[in-house]
Amino acid sequence: MKKPKVKIRTVAEAAGVSVTTVSLVLNNVASARVGADTRQRIHEAAERLGYVPNEVARQLRAQRTNTLGLLGDEVTTTPFAGRMVLGAQEAASKHGWLLMLLNTGLDPELERKEISALLQSRVDGVLYTTMYHRVVRVPDQLRTVPTVVLDAEDDSANLPSVVPDEEGGAYLATKELLDHGHRRIGFVNSNLDIPATSGRLAGYQKALRQADVPFDPRLVVSTHPVSREGYAAASELLSRRERPSALFCFNDRVAMGAYQAASALGLRIPADLSVVGFDDQEEISEGLLPGLTTVALPHYAMGAWAVDALIARILDPNAPVERAVLPCPLVRRESVAPPVS
Amino acid sequence: MKKPKVKIRTVAEAAGVSVTTVSLVLNNVASARVGADTRQRIHEAAERLGYVPNEVARQLRAQRTNTLGLLGDEVTTTPFAGRMVLGAQEAASKHGWLLMLLNTGLDPELERKEISALLQSRVDGVLYTTMYHRVVRVPDQLRTVPTVVLDAEDDSANLPSVVPDEEGGAYLATKELLDHGHRRIGFVNSNLDIPATSGRLAGYQKALRQADVPFDPRLVVSTHPVSREGYAAASELLSRRERPSALFCFNDRVAMGAYQAASALGLRIPADLSVVGFDDQEEISEGLLPGLTTVALPHYAMGAWAVDALIARILDPNAPVERAVLPCPLVRRESVAPPVS
DNA sequence: TGAGCTTGATAAAACGGTTTGTCAACGACG
DNA sequence: CGTCGTTGACAAACCGTTTTATCAAGCTCA
Numbered sequence: 001m002k003k004p005k006v007k008i009r010t011v012a013e014a015a016g017v018s019v020t021t022v023s024l025v026l027n028n029v030a031s032a033r034v035g036a037d038t039r040q041r042i043h044e045a046a047e048r049l050g051y052v053p054n055e056v057a058r059q060l061r062a063q064r065t066n067t068l069g070l071l072g073d074e075v076t077t078t079p080f081a082g083r084m085v086l087g088a089q090e091a092a093s094k095h096g097w098l099l100m101l102l103n104t105g106l107d108p109e110l111e112r113k114e115i116s117a118l119l120q121s122r123v124d125g126v127l128y129t130t131m132y133h134r135v136v137r138v139p140d141q142l143r144t145v146p147t148v149v150l151d152a153e154d155d156s157a158n159l160p161s162v163v164p165d166e167e168g169g170a171y172l173a174t175k176e177l178l179d180h181g182h183r184r185i186g187f188v189n190s191n192l193d194i195p196a197t198s199g200r201l202a203g204y205q206k207a208l209r210q211a212d213v214p215f216d217p218r219l220v221v222s223t224h225p226v227s228r229e230g231y232a233a234a235s236e237l238l239s240r241r242e243r244p245s246a247l248f249c250f251n252d253r254v255a256m257g258a259y260q261a262a263s264a265l266g267l268r269i270p271a272d273l274s275v276v277g278f279d280d281q282e283e284i285s286e287g288l289l290p291g292l293t294t295v296a297l298p299h300y301a302m303g304a305w306a307v308d309a310l311i312a313r314i315l316d317p318n319a320p321v322e323r324a325v326l327p328c329p330l331v332r333r334e335s336v337a338p339p340v341s
Numbered sequence: 342m343k344k345p346k347v348k349i350r351t352v353a354e355a356a357g358v359s360v361t362t363v364s365l366v367l368n369n370v371a372s373a374r375v376g377a378d379t380r381q382r383i384h385e386a387a388e389r390l391g392y393v394p395n396e397v398a399r400q401l402r403a404q405r406t407n408t409l410g411l412l413g414d415e416v417t418t419t420p421f422a423g424r425m426v427l428g429a430q431e432a433a434s435k436h437g438w439l440l441m442l443l444n445t446g447l448d449p450e451l452e453r454k455e456i457s458a459l460l461q462s463r464v465d466g467v468l469y470t471t472m473y474h475r476v477v478r479v480p481d482q483l484r485t486v487p488t489v490v491l492d493a494e495d496d497s498a499n500l501p502s503v504v505p506d507e508e509g510g511a512y513l514a515t516k517e518l519l520d521h522g523h524r525r526i527g528f529v530n531s532n533l534d535i536p537a538t539s540g541r542l543a544g545y546q547k548a549l550r551q552a553d554v555p556f557d558p559r560l561v562v563s564t565h566p567v568s569r570e571g572y573a574a575a576s577e578l579l580s581r582r583e584r585p586s587a588l589f590c591f592n593d594r595v596a597m598g599a600y601q602a603a604s605a606l607g608l609r610i611p612a613d614l615s616v617v618g619f620d621d622q623e624e625i626s627e628g629l630l631p632g633l634t635t636v637a638l639p640h641y642a643m644g645a646w647a648v649d650a651l652i653a654r655i656l657d658p659n660a661p662v663e664r665a666v667l668p669c670p671l672v673r674r675e676s677v678a679p680p681v682s
Numbered sequence: 683t684g685a686g687c688t689t690g691a692t693a694a695a696a697c698g699g700t701t702t703g704t705c706a707a708c709g710a711c712g
Numbered sequence: 713c714g715t716c717g718t719t720g721a722c723a724a725a726c727c728g729t730t731t732t733a734t735c736a737a738g739c740t741c742a
Contacts, residue, residue: 009728017691019693019728019730021692023730024691033690035689052458054461055458056397056406056727056728058730059729060397060698060699060728061697062729070442089442098441098459101411101430101439101440103434116393118396121397226627284625287625348698349699358721370700394699396699398727401697401698402699403699404727
């Protein structure tokens with residue numbers, strides 16, 4: 001229970017040298033000239049005493065904390081974003097930086113003060129993130145600290161940001177179905193006003209166009225993108241006289257509803273109906289039978305990219321403002337097969 | 342782009358007083374005697390200059406960071422644990438503390454040094470957590486810093502910890518089925534050697550005993566608790582001559598498999614079969630049709646409890662070592678109904 | 683022999699706050 | 713009129729590092 005706090009001075013005295021010398025040696029300062037024997041003694045003393053430098057003192061002196069703040073609208077902990085946080089965390093760790101969690105609550109007035117106070121000199125930069133891809137207004141208080149927008153785009157467009165390539169992902173999904181021979185491909189889109197809605201529609205259309213399949217607006221239905229609504233939308237689509245042979249679903253939850261709709265209609269997947277989802281929420285995509293072919297959101301990669309970009313900006317404030325759009329890879333499972341001819 | 346760094350000295354000069362006085366006034370030190378007019382001037386100056394104290398300097402002086410480390414085996418960001426992190430984060434925030442994220446990677450040797458270095462004086466305490474409830478050996482390096490074990494129990498049993506009441510949750514789940522009149526209740530348990538397996542079995546048995554329903558071991562099957570295996574296990578159970586009228590599933594993923602098994606066998610839920618899950622993973626429990634009645638793991642509450650306990654211990658190292666077992670509430674949806682008589 | 687390098691090491695000044703101890707001025711009181 | 717307590721304010725020490733500037737000693741070379 002004793003805590004004789006070994007500080008740098010302790011080591012210095014043990015090695016019979018000055019504090020300066022210890023610091024120089026332990027930090028491997030290139031310009032320092034210290035005899036080999038002295039170095040030896042210092043290292044030994046430090047080792048023996050179990051010396052670890054006080055990081056806070058260091059931070060004060062260096063005017064840098066090597067810490068990033070992950071600031072989000074309750075996001076940070078949404079199950080969805082887990083991998084994004086992980087990507088950020090591991091990237092930070094790779095650079096030797098730490099990640100601090102900050103949730104913006106609901107009271108913006110209160111939050112404003114709190115955040116700027118907490119941020120003050122505790123973090124060198126901020127990852128501003130949202131629960132899902134959208135356009136945000138970054139709080140003014142962040143103007144003073146290097147910031148990167150994660151899984152979102154700021155309206156002013158002068159901050160680095162990283163978002164998923166919604167269009168590219170939808171293109172891949174649709175193309176996967178086309179490549180298997182499908183021509184009547186239903187699309188259960190969302191009815192939310194977010195980039196994913198328009199982006200995925202664009203990707204769907206692009207793939208069709210490229211395959212010379214005429215776009216039929218009647219095959220596209222919009223709905224609130226949850227399982228229950230997906231069930232309803234898919235049921236409607238699949239009950240038509242000329243039913244689609246495949247369904248591209250806005251997300252995995254919708255796809256889950258589609259599975260249930262197909263089951264209710266006696267349609268087997270993928271024999272009678274092919275389905276592709278979006279998001280790759282593993283509880284769903286892996287849990288469904290058969291496994292759901294879907295498009296993965298690059299959460300991990302986005303988190304990592306954002307951290308890299310942020311640290312780059314901290315180190316060099318004049319670094320260019322990049323706005324990344326990361327690819328959404330197709331994850332093949334068992335829900336796609338050629339249509340019955 | 343100017344940054345004339347307003348520090349406490351700036352305020353002092355602006356108000357025409359000493360640094361000491363500014364500190365005293367701004368921190369509302371009770372024992373300080375400062376004239377009302379002077380206070381006024383200081384507050385005005387601080388406000389006008391937008392002064393915010395440098396937190397790092399403060400930490401150095403106070404020898405305290407008011408920061409907690411959330412340390413886990415990749416946990417911290419598992420979708421599952423999102424609400425746990427949120428609970429911890431919000432509790433910390435309530436106390437005015439911050440949360441730092443640390444993932445223990447895979448290389449324990451490397452990790453050891455890294456962690457102890459990072460921990461050194463950057464955090465005042467550590468939340469040691471795991472992906473799911475189990476017994477862990479807490480790394481030695483944590484012996485030096487106040488630690489609370491979250492969603493796990495340490496083998497030495499001398500650290501505060503908080504875990505879900507597996508038995509109580511299973512009891513509630515089973516009782517819910519019994520209360521609806523079910524007597525033949527199948528239990529698809531996990532085959533993993535974790536507290537949840539034995540605890541949930543105990544709860545299941547306790548509920549049966551209390552309802553005077555004899556325990557029939559043939560109604561219990563063990564399997565790897567994922568959807569696919571759940572499907573197989575449930576199929577087997579439901580294909581028996583005397584099939585159970587209800588299924589208690591180890592977790593929601595298993596329940597998801599059970600839904601699919603029921604569907605394949607032409608059994609409607611809840612008319613022909615009642616199902617209760619465990620975990621309340623909302624993507625599943627809310628996504629299934631009908632909604633899955635399940636037992637929620639108290640992730641949020643556990644996170645909050647752990648933070649409260651940790652801060653209490655930091656403030657008073659002699660605080661008693663509590664080991665909490667938090668209740669798992671039943672979440673009713675639509676998957677339970679009386680059996681067909 | 684002394685001027686000038688080089689080597690090895692250090693004292694002291696930051697970094698930006700908090701806290702302790704001291705002190706001058708002033709009114710009250712004996 | 714001295715003494716004492718109170719009030720209001722501040723100087724200086726401290727927290728644990730890093731870094732700059734300085735210095736003594738030894739060596740080289742003219």
